[in-house]
């Protein structure tokens with residue numbers, strides 16, 4: 046089932062079009078015979094991980110969890126839905142941690158990729174769609190730049 050028709054343009058851009066392009070970049074790098082040192086594949090994987098784990102899961106999804114928390118907690122409605130969302134959030138937090146660990150490790154090995162990741166994280170955040178109600182607590186993405 047293609048649910049992309051339900052996305053507003055800003056979400057579609059990040060969640061579908063840009064993510065699809067990240068996947069294609071990985072595919073091209075895998076198939077690229079000139080990439081003898083693996084640098085193109087490494088770059089595509091690092092930017093793909095930064096996009097998915099950092100931007101989608103680490104920014105967009107977190108603000109969505111905040112939205113549910115702020116919308117449902119005061120009214121105490123749908124407690125089981127909120128409980129389920131908290132479980133999802135905890136699980137997704139592990140994914141984000143794994144992604145940040147991966148980025149920390151790969152950027153330590155390939156510091157030349159750090160600027161592209163920093164640009165993705167720090168120069169474009171205002172473009173990333175967020176849930177309408179959110180405390181927008183900063184997530185620990187900034188740690189990656191200083192690690």
Ligand SMILES: [Fe+2]
Nearest residue numbers: 102137140141
């Ligand atoms: Fe995840």
